[in-house]
Amino acid sequence: DTGVSQNPRHKITKRGQNVTFRCDPISEHNRLYWYRQTLGQGPEFLTYFQNEAQLEKSRLLSDRFSAERPKGSFSTLEIQRTEQGDSAMYLCASSFTSGGETQYFGPGTRLLVL
Amino acid sequence: DAKTTQPNSMESNEEEPVHLPCNHSTISGTDYIHWYRQLPSQGPEYVIHGLTSNVNNRMASLAIAEDRKSSTLILHRATLRDAAVYYCILRALISSGSARQLTFGSGTQLTVLP
Numbered sequence: 180d181t182g183v184s185q186n187p188r189h190k191i192t193k194r195g196q197n198v199t200f201r202c203d204p205i206s207e208h209n210r211l212y213w214y215r216q217t218l219g220q221g222p223e224f225l226t227y228f229q230n231e232a233q234l235e236k237s238r239l240l241s242d243r244f245s246a247e248r249p250k251g252s253f254s255t256l257e258i259q260r261t262e263q264g265d266s267a268m269y270l271c272a273s274s275f276t277s278g279g280e281t282q283y284f285g286p287g288t289r290l291l292v293l
Numbered sequence: 294d295a296k297t298t299q300p301n302s303m304e305s306n307e308e309e310p311v312h313l314p315c316n317h318s319t320i321s322g323t324d325y326i327h328w329y330r331q332l333p334s335q336g337p338e339y340v341i342h343g344l345t346s347n348v349n350n351r352m353a354s355l356a357i358a359e360d361r362k363s364s365t366l367i368l369h370r371a372t373l374r375d376a377a378v379y380y381c382i383l384r385a386l387i388s389s390g391s392a393r394q395l396t397f398g399s400g401t402q403l404t405v406l407p
Contacts, residue, residue, distance in 0.1 A: 183336070212394055212395075214394075214395075219399070220399060221378075221380055221397025221398055221399055221400055222337065222395070222397050223397070224394035224395070224396070227394060235394070237394075270336050270337070271336075272336070272337075272395075280384070280393075281339045281342075282337075282339070282395060283339070284335075284336030284337045284338065285336050286334075286335055286336050287335075287336050
């Protein structure tokens with residue numbers, strides 16, 4: 180296994196368009212997290228899945244954002260009607276239920292909304 | 294989650310030790326101290342974590358003050374590849390069935406000079 184992968188790595192879109200990002204976690208990991216990172220800031224939590232259940236959402240996750248993890252494996256994050264303020268790096272992380280709970284991050288998808 | 298305070302930036306010379314400080318005066322008795330780092334254009338990467346005792350791994354050492362209100366990440370011989378943003382994060386002990394996202398601050402930007 181080569182770690183967490185995310186696609187696409189870069190996305191440029193026009194304001195008002197919908198975009199979808201995909202995250203493939205490490206195969207045996209049952210927990211999956213989405214974060215957003217803007218320039219010069221640390222990542223901010225968006226949402227979390229345990230297997231296929233979405234258990235927690237941040238207030239940052241507006242109604243235009245939706246995330247799924249249909250079979251408890253890969254996850255998608257969709258942003259509808261994108262706005263310029265959505266421009267950011269979207270990071271996915273996965274972990275396995277254990278005492279340490281180390282999260283392993285993917286390389287991120289950089290979104291630019293024009 | 295309790296907050297952490299880190300210097301915005303630090304410089305080090307290549308092949309010299311680096312001590313990255315973190316203050317966490319409001320830490321609770323069950324908070325673990327985690328360190329992650331983020332290299333340019335990559336997702337964060339786990340470095341080390343500890344509770345009370347000093348910890349060593351292949352990447353770094355973590356020195357925790359006796360009162361646990363501060364800690365120091367030690368890179369024994371900095372290389373150019375260690376140039377990154379280093380994040381000090383407190384995580385509550387995870388109970389069965391729950392999970393806690395990572396709450397990142399702004400971190401310390403480490404510059405390694407050749």
